[in-house]
Amino acid sequence: MDAVVIVVVVVATALVFDYTNGFHDTANAMATSIATGALRPKLAVTIAGALNLAGAFLSVEVAKTISGGLVDETLINPVVIFAGLVGAILWNLVTWFFGLPSSSSHALFGGLIGATWVAGGNDAIRFGALLNKVILPAALSPVVAALIAMTVTYLAFRVAARADRGVVSRGFKVGQTVSASMVALAHGTNDAQKTMGVITLTLITAGMLAPGSAPPFWVVLSAGLAIAIGTYMGGWRIIRTLGTRVSDIHPVQGFTAETTSTAVILTSTHLGLPLSTTQVCTGSIFGAGAGRRLASVHWGVAGRIVLAWSFTLPAAAVVGAAASWLAATGTVGLIVVALGGSAVASGIYAASRQSAVSASNVNDVPRPPAADIAA
Amino acid sequence: MQIDWAILAVVAVVAAAAAVTVVLLVAFALVGLSAGAERRVRGDGVAFRARGTGTALAVLCLLAAGLIVGYGLFLIIF
Numbered sequence: 403m404d405a406v407v408i409v410v411v412v413v414a415t416a417l418v419f420d421y422t423n424g425f426h427d428t429a430n431a432m433a434t435s436i437a438t439g440a441l442r443p444k445l446a447v448t449i450a451g452a453l454n455l456a457g458a459f460l461s462v463e464v465a466k467t468i469s470g471g472l473v474d475e476t477l478i479n480p481v482v483i484f485a486g487l488v489g490a491i492l493w494n495l496v497t498w499f500f501g502l503p504s505s506s507s508h509a510l511f512g513g514l515i516g517a518t519w520v521a522g523g524n525d526a527i528r529f530g531a532l533l534n535k536v537i538l539p540a541a542l543s544p545v546v547a548a549l550i551a552m553t554v555t556y557l558a559f560r561v562a563a564r565a566d567r568g569v570v571s572r573g574f575k576v577g578q579t580v581s582a583s584m585v586a587l588a589h590g591t592n593d594a595q596k597t598m599g600v601i602t603l604t605l606i607t608a609g610m611l612a613p614g615s616a617p618p619f620w621v622v623l624s625a626g627l628a629i630a631i632g633t634y635m636g637g638w639r640i641i642r643t644l645g646t647r648v649s650d651i652h653p654v655q656g657f658t659a660e661t662t663s664t665a666v667i668l669t670s671t672h673l674g675l676p677l678s679t680t681q682v683c684t685g686s687i688f689g690a691g692a693g694r695r696l697a698s699v700h701w702g703v704a705g706r707i708v709l710a711w712s713f714t715l716p717a718a719a720v721v722g723a724a725a726s727w728l729a730a731t732g733t734v735g736l737i738v739v740a741l742g743g744s745a746v747a748s749g750i751y752a753a754s755r756q757s758a759v760s761a762s763n764v765n766d767v768p769r770p771p772a773a774d775i776a777a
Numbered sequence: 778m779q780i781d782w783a784i785l786a787v788v789a790v791v792a793a794a795a796a797v798t799v800v801l802l803v804a805f806a807l808v809g810l811s812a813g814a815e816r817r818v819r820g821d822g823v824a825f826r827a828r829g830t831g832t833a834l835a836v837l838c839l840l841a842a843g844l845i846v847g848y849g850l851f852l853i854i855f
Contacts, residue, residue, distance in 0.1 A: 534781050542785060550793045554800040561804035565811035573807040584846065658800050665792040665799070668849050673784050 405480075405608055411740070412480045412604045415487045417628040420597035422494040423506040424454065424632020427593060429640040430503070430663065430683035431585035434656035434690075436764060437645030440578040443636070443761035450586040451634030457590020458598075458626030472511065472536070473518045473603075474526045480604045481736060482514075482521040485729050487600065488743045489513030489722030493714060495750045501639035501647075501759075502710040505678035510596055511536050512718030517726035519719070535675065540711075543666065543677045544685030551662040551686040555693025558654050574653035581660035588667040589679050590629065597625040638759040643707075644684065646765060649691030649699045659683070659690035681711065795845060802842040809834035 431453075432446040441449070490506070490513035497504040511532075518526045562570045598617040601624075605611035611618070617625075645651065651659075663679070663686045670677040684707060691699040725743070728735045812831030 539785065542789075546789045546792070550789075550796050553793075554796050557797065558800050558804045561801060562807060565804075565808040569811045570807050573803070573810065577803050580846075587850075657803070658796075661799050662792070662796045665795040665849075666788065669788045669792045669795070673788060675784055675788060677788075 408480045408484070408736075409604060409608045409610065411736075412484045412487070413601055413624075415484055415491070416597050416600045416604070417624055419487050419491050419494070419506075419510065419600075420594065420625050420628035421632035421635075422491055422498070423510075423593055423597070424451075424629040425635045425637040426494050426498050426503075426506050426632075426640065427589060427680055428633045428635075428637045429644045430679050431582050431589055431660070433641045433644035434651050434659055434687060435578045435582040436641060437651050438575065438578065438653045438656045440575040440653060440656060441582065443638075443641075443764055446582070447634050447636040447761075449583055450589075451630040453583055453586035454590035454594065454633045455626045455630035457587040457592075458594035458622060458629065460587075460591045472528060472531055473514060474522065474528065478518050478522055478526060478607055480608050481729050482517045482726050483600060483604050483607070484736070485520075485725035485739060486510070486514035486517035486722040488725045488739055489516055489718040489720070492721055492743060492746055493718040495747055496717075497710055497714070498637055498639060499750050499754050500710070501643040502707055503640050503644055503680050503684050504707075504710045504714045505540070505680045506593065507596055507678045507680075508536070508540060508711070508714040509718040510600070512715035513722035514600075515715075516719030516722030516724075520723045520726040521730060537715075539670070539675055539677050540681060543670075544681040544688075544711075547662055547666050547682045547685035548689030548692070550666070551659050551689030552693040553689075554662060555655055555658040555690045558658050559694060562654060571653055574657045577657040578653055578660060581657050581664060584664040585660050585667070585679075585683065586633070588664050588671065589633075590626065592667055592671050592677070592679050594622075594625045594629045597628065598622055601625065636761065638761065638764045639754070642759055642764050642766075643703065644687055647700060647703050648687050649694075651687070651691065652694070655687075655690035655694060658693065659686040662686040662689065795849065799842050799845055802838040802845075806835040806838035806842070809838065 428447055428450055431450045432441065435441040436443050436446050487510070490509040493504070493509040493512070494506055497509075515527055515532070562574075595617075598621050601621045602611065602615065602617045605618075605621075606613055606615065649655070660683075663683045666682045666686075667677060667679055688699060688704055725739045729739045809831040812828070812834075
């Protein structure tokens with residue numbers, strides 16, 4: 403198959419991944435604002451989409467880190483990257499179907515690592531960079547975010563206890579609008595860059611860009627647009643989980659969670675450390691819930707989310723490795739991977755229609771068990 | 778393998794400081810605005826001054842919070 407065609411296919415697949423990244427992560431910025439009524443659902447996703455687009459243009463630090471750090475660029479090729487993206491997209495869709503806010507970044511890293519390992523062996527993966535820039539921050543960032551959010555939520559409730567309740571509620575709702583917008587902007591600066599990094603890596607490995615190059619403008623623009631459109635579509639299933647299933651979120655908690663998330667993400671972005679915005683935001687929301695009252699947090703939901711997190715990297719790696727092995731057999735293998743991936747994605751989407759979640763029912767609280775109703 | 782603990786620590790400390798500061802500033806601003814809202818009902822001269830003080834405190838706190846947010850954005854863009 404012609405190299406240019408392969409590059410076009412990979413770039414298109416990367417943008418599809420970016421789109422799934424967008425709707426998978428809309429909840430990061432807007433779940434608590436929608437849950438507290440600070441923003442109407444449609445307005446929330448519109449703001450988030452626009453700010454993700456703006457954020458994509460603010461920095462390329464993370465994009466440079468991804469394309470130059472995790473894998474040996476001389477040992478992989480665009481087909482391998484394509485296989486990795488397939489693994490990441492499928493895992494994103496599976497977790498979206500179950501309403502679990504797993505990390506799109508880790509799905510991407512997992513898919514790329516699995517595919518690269520099959521193609522280039524152990525030497526193609528830089529385990530030091532993987533540990534230093536991905537695994538360790540992934541393990542620590544949600545805990546750090548949760549601790550910060552818990553502390554600031556406790557302090558905010560203590561200080562605000564002396565204030566008029568109406569003023570506090572209105573004030574923090576306005577604050578939430580600002581802080582949610584900041585998270586959306588931070589998300590754009592962080593996550594859109596991951597796709598930029600992947601596309602840049604593809605162009606480098608195909609010999610169309612010099613090693614170490616920054617993402618070209620068209621890459622920045624297309625990645626920004628893809629994540630913005632995805633964000634606007636709204637991942638309502640995950641918004642419902644983070645907004646109404648974690649804890650009974652008040653405007654104070656929404657504000658503290660989002661402010662914490664913004665602080666962590668912007669700081670890490672500035673230092674070129676690619677953190678998972680999903681893990682940071684989820685940690686912040688749990689921390690904000692615990693900051694008011696530990697018992698108000700639904701820890702069972704936390705357990706399921708952590709379980710999904712721990713499976714994200716290996717699951718995406720396995721799919722990426724399988725896709726890489728198949729695609730490496732030739733053009734037919736590549737087509738089989740593309741068609742197979744599309745079929746699975748379509749199946750997940752069709753299954754999701756059985757219990758659709760949308761802007762109109764995203765804030766519905768779960769039905770109490772039948773035994774409670776009878777009592 | 779060399780774990781870059783320094784960067785991780787910097788992220789944690791700077792993010793914590795920024796989040797605590799911004800949230801407390803907004804919370805104190807709302808306390809200031811509440812003081813004005815509560816005393817407005819009384820309508821006397823003392824209440825008028827208290828309301829002004831509360832509003833001034835709120836404005837100062839919100840300006841400070843805005844500066845921190847603006848500085849964060851500045852770091853990202855430039």
